[in-house]
Amino acid sequence: MSADGRPRLGIGMVGHSFMGAAHSQAWRTAPRFFDLPLETEMTAVAGRTAESAQVAADRLGWLGSEASWKDLVARDDVDLVDICTPGDTHAEIAIAALEAGKHVLCEKPLANSVAEATQMADAADAAAERGVLAMVGFTYRRVPAIQLARRLVEEGRIGTVRHVRAQYLQDWLTDEESPLTWRLDKARAGSGALGDIGAHVIDLAQFVTGEQITGVSGMLETFVAERPLAESSAGLSAVAGSGRGPVTVDDAAAFLARMSGGGIAVFEATRFAAGRKNAIRLEINGSRGSVAFDFEDMNVLHLYDADEDAETAGFRRIVVTEPGHPYLAHWWPAGHGLGYEHAFTHQVVDLVGAVATGVPPAPSFRDGLAVQKVLAAVEESAADGSTWRGV
Ligand code: SOE
Numbered sequence: 480m481s482a483d484g485r486p487r488l489g490i491g492m493v494g495h496s497f498m499g500a501a502h503s504q505a506w507r508t509a510p511r512f513f514d515l516p517l518e519t520e521m522t523a524v525a526g527r528t529a530e531s532a533q534v535a536a537d538r539l540g541w542l543g544s545e546a547s548w549k550d551l552v553a554r555d556d557v558d559l560v561d562i563c564t565p566g567d568t569h570a571e572i573a574i575a576a577l578e579a580g581k582h583v584l585c586e587k588p589l590a591n592s593v594a595e596a597t598q599m600a601d602a603a604d605a606a607a608e609r610g611v612l613a614m615v616g617f618t619y620r621r622v623p624a625i626q627l628a629r630r631l632v633e634e635g636r637i638g639t640v641r642h643v644r645a646q647y648l649q650d651w652l653t654d655e656e657s658p659l660t661w662r663l664d665k666a667r668a669g670s671g672a673l674g675d676i677g678a679h680v681i682d683l684a685q686f687v688t689g690e691q692i693t694g695v696s697g698m699l700e701t702f703v704a705e706r707p708l709a710e711s712s713a714g715l716s717a718v719a720g721s722g723r724g725p726v727t728v729d730d731a732a733a734f735l736a737r738m739s740g741g742g743i744a745v746f747e748a749t750r751f752a753a754g755r756k757n758a759i760r761l762e763i764n765g766s767r768g769s770v771a772f773d774f775e776d777m778n779v780l781h782l783y784d785a786d787e788d789a790e791t792a793g794f795r796r797i798v799v800t801e802p803g804h805p806y807l808a809h810w811w812p813a814g815h816g817l818g819y820e821h822a823f824t825h826q827v828v829d830l831v832g833a834v835a836t837g838v839p840p841a842p843s844f845r846d847g848l849a850v851q852k853v854l855a856a857v858e859e860s861a862a863d864g865s866t867w868r869g870v
Contacts, residue, residue, distance in 0.1 A: 481518035488834060489522040489556045491581075493548040493572055494563035495535035498586050498616075499524070502563050503539035505823035512809045513828045516835035525551040552576045559834065562586055565667045566674070570595040573613070573844075577606040582834055583613040584826070588678040588854065589847030591669025596844070596851035603844040614830050614840040615847035617682040619759060621825035623817065624780040626805040627797070628761070628770045629687045631782065637765030638785075643736075643744035644762040645684045647676035648755035652730060658709035659724040664716075671728030673699060674854050677748030681853050682842065683761055684746070687770075690739040691849065694869045697734030697857035701726055702751055734857045757819070769794070778816035 480486060490506055492499060506521050523543035526532030532544035545551040548568075552560055552575055560576040562569055562585040569590050573583050583603070590596040603613035619625060631637065649672075651657070661667040662675060670677075685691055705723045708715070717724045731749035738744055752758070759774035771781040771794065781794045800816055802808040806825050810817060833840035856868040 485516065485518045486835075487558075488517040488519050488831065489554075489558045490519055490561060491523050491525065491545075491551040491554060491557035491559070492521075492541065492561040492563060493525045493551060493568075495524050495526055495532070495539060496563070498563040499535065500539060501820060501823045502561055502584075502827075503541070504820050505827040506561075507540050508820075508824045509827040509831070512824065515828065515831050517831050519827075519831060520556075522556050523551055523554065548572050549575070552579050552581060557581060559584065559830075565661050566591040566669045567667050570599050573599050574602045577602045577611055577613060580606075580609065580611055582611055582830075584616060584830055585613070585844075585847070586616045587682070587847065587850075588669065588674045589615050589844060589851055591674070593848070593851050593855045596848040600844040600848045607839055610837055612830075612833055612837075612839055613844050614826070614833070615842050615844055616826060617679060617686070617842050617846070617850075618822040618826050619679055619683055619774070620686050620842065621806070621822040621829070622774070622777055623804045623806055624772055624777060624797075624799040625683065625687065625761075627780050627799050628763070628772055629689070631770055632687055632763060632765070633689060636767070636782070636784070637763065637769055638767030640688050640690065640738060640740050640742040640763055640765050642742060642762075642764040643684045643688060643738060644760070644764075645680040645744065646747040646758065646760040647672075647680045647749075648747065648752035648758040648760070649676060649750045650753045650755055652703070652750040653753045655703045656707055659706040659712040659715055659726065661715065663706065663726045663728055665727040667715075668728055670854065670858065671699075671701070671726075671730055671732075672748040672750050673729050673732035673857060675748075676750075677732050677746065677857070678850050678854060680746055680748065680759060680761065681850050682846070683759070684738075684744060685849065686842075687761065687763060688738060688740065688742075690742070692736045692744065692853050692870050693739050694867055695734045695736045695853065695856045695860055696865050696867050697732060697860040698865050699729035699858065699861040700731045701728070702730045732857060732861075734860070736853075777818075
């Protein structure tokens with residue numbers, strides 16, 4: 480119990496690379512900018528070795544460290560497990576933590592297969608009956624401009640959704656000599672751009688429209704089949720004597736989809752869009768207007784209202800930094816924008832609020848399973864001449 484009487488919530492995090500650093504920033508920052516109903520404590524971080532875990536604990540602000548996720552989950556002072564590891568470990572860690580009575584936050588995509596994601600969703604449903612909650616980390620839902628887009632669509636401001644145009648464009652693999660990493664290994668990552676960043680835009684399309692993807696026709700491409708091995712390639716297979724290893728996932732994905740409301744959608748996910756660094760682009764065209772968003776200009780939402788006078792109609796550029804916009808009252812004055820890391824803080828705020836009230840948070844593991852089914856349908860379609868696959 481804190482000095483002001485709030486119950487304690489001990490956090491344990493598994494993994495401490497890019498996502499571990501982003502989640503640690505969120506756990507450090509949330510209590511300093513938001514009035515959390517629980518007193519969160521950054522209790523411990525687990526890594527592959529005792530040394531690497533302790534170095535991460537010191538650097539990222541965790542009180543303790545563990546050399547294994549199992550030891551972290553077993554700690555009586557850990558109430559919530561935050562999973563920031565490659566996808567091949569999500570199911571085992573999340574199910575063990577839920578069964579141990581720990582709340583779970585799991586990075587996206589939920590798992591590397593529909594089978595694993597189904598097991599996780601079932602475990603989360605069973606745990607919820609015991610008051611143990613689970614969330615999957617589709618953080619871009621918590622960008623204020625995305626929240627505004629969802630509200631406008633929900634309010635009918637753009638009418639019936641006719642088109643969804645969703646892209647997630649990065650270019651960090653454009654260089655053919657970039658080294659092999661776990662994200663390029665199917666056994667570790669499950670898929671490449673499709674599951675890593677395609678999952679985000681699939682979730683965003685469903686979140687903003689409030690609709691589901693009902694079927695897809697897709698294609699996948701691996702542009703570079705082998706890459707140099709480096710320190711970051713530890714544990715990955717090599718082509719004998721070549722100093723290089725095989726890329727066993729897609730470099731890029733493109734797929735068409737139908738939406739449950741009758742609209743049609745076009746998706747792209749690639750790590751080869753030279754010049755596009757983290758461009759999540761979502762445009763939704765409706766019968767009465769459009770909304771458009773680009774994460775590389777993340778504090779802005781563009782709105783087109785077809786009911787406006789034709790001579791003055793046009794996309795309006797809304798700077799989503801007013802105190803009345805979601806989360807913004809806790810940050811800076813209007814016009815002082817937010818960054819990539821703020822959505823992770825919002826994710827922590829909403830998860831802690833859910834734990835305090837016992838109300839299951841969104842996105843749930845069921846939401847994560849829904850995305851996983853779309854990913855699998857795209858892979859099946861691409862493997863079968865882009866034939867149509869229902870979801
Ligand atoms: C790599 O593509 C990555 O780190 C994704 O895994 C994250 O989900 C995304 O937010 C940034 O890019």
